[in-house]
Amino acid sequence: MNHLNKNLPSTAEAVRVESSLAETYPKDSAFLLPSKNRDYGRQFFSMYQQRLAMLKPRVDREATRKWGSNTREVNGKLIQHKQKILDIVLGELCWVSGTIFSDMKHKLNILKDVEKGTDDLMPQPSKKYVDADNEAVVMIEDESGRAILHNEELLRKSHLVTGCFVGVLGIEIQAGIFEIMEIVNPAPAPQTLALADVDSSGPEEWLAFVSGLSFGKETDLDPRTLLLLQWLSGELGGEDDVAAAKKILTLVVVGNSIVENEHEENLDFTTTNNFGSKNTSKFSPESLTLFGQWLNEIVATIPAVVMPGESDPCEVCLPQQPVHRALFSQNAPYVGSKNLVTKSNPTWMQTNAGLRILACAGQNIDDICKYRVGETSLEETLDIMEQTLRWQVFVPTAPDTLYCYPYEDSDPFTLDEMPNLYVVGNQCGGGSRTVEIGSSSVKLLSVPAFKSTGEILLVNTKTLEVKSVLIE
Structure with a gap:
């Protein structure tokens, strides 16, 4: 002024x-909810299914455009498209799409609240879900199973959190551990x-x-x-x-x-x-x-x-x-x-x-x-x-x-x-x-x-x- x-x-x-x-x-x-007949007793499975239905085609379309569908090679290896995480083969270069899940030490846990007898109170959220000694374990999942994503630098840059739906390119380096090389997001609306x-x-x-x-x-x-x-x-x-x-x-x-x-x-x-x-x-x-x-x-x-x-x-x-x-x-x-x-x-x-x-x-x-x-x-x-x-x-x-x-x-x-x-x-x-x-x-x-x-x-x-x- x-x-x-x-x-x-x-x-x-x-x-x-x-x-x-x-x-x-x-x-x-x-974002307006009905003033009457709100049902808070439902599970969240339906909501995740709606998210999956909206984003999976858009992710797969972007991933296919970038990595192909069993049609492109990297260093003489054909990039395989796996429909399910369970189909991933050890040592094979492939891409798969799924929902991200982060396992974190300080995340709210209703089972712990029940153990302590405090489940009748509104739980107090943590200031941080992770700390310097306990970082998040990031996984990708679908209806068939989960795989742990590995590549600290790429994961740090991507900021991936629970609920994202993405495609990942990489190689399974040991059972359940997927070394990722690239990440693709959904095609934008x-x-x-x-x-x-x-x-x-x-x-x-x-x-x-x-x-x-x-x-x-x-x-x-x-x-x-x-x-x-x-x-x-x-x-x-x-x-x-x-x-x-x-x-x-x-x-x-x-x-x-x-x-x-x-x-x-x-x-x-x-x-x-x-x-x-x-x-x-x-x-x-x-x-x-x-x-x-x-x-x-x-x-x-x-x-x-x-x-x-x-x-x-x-x-x-x-x-x-x-x-x-x-x-x-x-x-x-x-x-x-x-x-x-x-x-x-x-x-x-x-x-x-x-x-x-x-x-x-x-x-x-x-x-x-x-x-x-x-x-x-x-x-x-x-x-x-x-x-x-x-x-x-x-x-x-x-x-x-x-x-x-x-x-x-x-x-x-x-x-x-x-x-x-x-x-x-x-x-x-x-x-x-x-x-x-x-x-x-x-x-x-x-x-x-x-x-x-x-x-x-x-x-x-x-x-x-x-x-x-x-x-x-």
């Missing part, structure tokens, strides 16, 4: 037009509209993305949230700041708007009943009130889209459904209007120009980071985001290490189209990258937790240009 509250234009000059997001579009309800086909004429229109506002107690209120409100309203900064704010037509809040209460766990299971501490709310009324007041000021100036996140008052399982309107207090009458739209997590959105946006609050990337030792940098975050698109499954670890609804006839986390903009919230840093996947160009956007960085990201709805604004 140049300077504060100097030479501000009149209020009339700060009037905005309507939201730049389309009200209705295909995939509008892709097409985009509905390419960026080059968008009419970029007319006035500039921008979307603002923020995540991790983390409203809590009033005594812990971050003053930067008030500065952000003023900046978005065109009431803070110099002429350049006000001009930039006027072009922002929609604010997208990408999860973690509320901070969870910290409760001491009651470990006396003999006295804890259904009305005991384990059913105590994780959210304070004060935090909801503060967020509601802030949001009330926002929607008076600019349309807002609110997605839930891991720390918000919403169900644990993905896809998280839109935050209930009753929790918006004074903003409840606006929910569902053009001023305040509630979305699921993850969700699809579409700009008025026709560009598709896929947005997640960050659990998918955070969970994949747990498969790796050490802290994750911004570049690694963007690498992992890119890989989820190349795998064509942007939440591959659900349902293995990430809770999700047990779908029966579909897997909405498997891509049947490529987004133009892929947004992930609550990450360690803010940044973007353009990647080419097949014939599609996709802009990756890592949105940082505002509580940690004070940063929001702006995206041009026609060109997908990205700008960063730091509130200090």
Whole structure:
């Protein structure tokens, strides 16, 4: 910002037009669950079968194009295509496709919870599933069996995690150990509209993305949230700041708007009943009130889209459904209007120009980071985001290490189209990258937790240009 509250234009000059997001579009309800008759008692086998049915033909097509089907040679050896892992022969160069499974020491295990007598409580996820002494054992599996994949360098670069469906080329070096040389991902789904086909004429229109506002107690209120409100309203900064704010037509809040209460766990299971501490709310009324007041000021100036996140008052399982309107207090009458739209997590959105946006609050990337030792940098975050698109499954670890609804006839986390903009919230840093996947160009956007960085990201709805604004 140049300077504060100097030479501000009149209020009339700060009037905005309507939201730049389309009200209705295909995939509008892709992640919405029925309000009644949800069945959580189903097994996840059907969901994996749906993923297999969508991705196996696409993987096999790419693998056949690259390695042939018993038609190509490497060093005088014919590359064999094995239909099943069980058909792999020791010492024979071949390729096979299957689902990745990672065996990790610190992964949640319901059998261990039953042993300890803690299976009636929500298990606490590990910060990391692996450590320096216990790395993941990566396997490929199908209905016939499993084989352990070996090639540390290639596996490290590929970031493979449970739930990916890939093809691998290699040689079985001993029973059940497959030395891999190359990995092939599914053929990418097409985009509905390419960026080059968008009419970029007319006035500039921008979307603002923020995540991790983390409203809590009033005594812990971050003053930067008030500065952000003023900046978005065109009431803070110099002429350049006000001009930039006027072009922002929609604010997208990408999860973690509320901070969870910290409760001491009651470990006396003999006295804890259904009305005991384990059913105590994780959210304070004060935090909801503060967020509601802030949001009330926002929607008076600019349309807002609110997605839930891991720390918000919403169900644990993905896809998280839109935050209930009753929790918006004074903003409840606006929910569902053009001023305040509630979305699921993850969700699809579409700009008025026709560009598709896929947005997640960050659990998918955070969970994949747990498969790796050490802290994750911004570049690694963007690498992992890119890989989820190349795998064509942007939440591959659900349902293995990430809770999700047990779908029966579909897997909405498997891509049947490529987004133009892929947004992930609550990450360690803010940044973007353009990647080419097949014939599609996709802009990756890592949105940082505002509580940690004070940063929001702006995206041009026609060109997908990205700008960063730091509130200090």
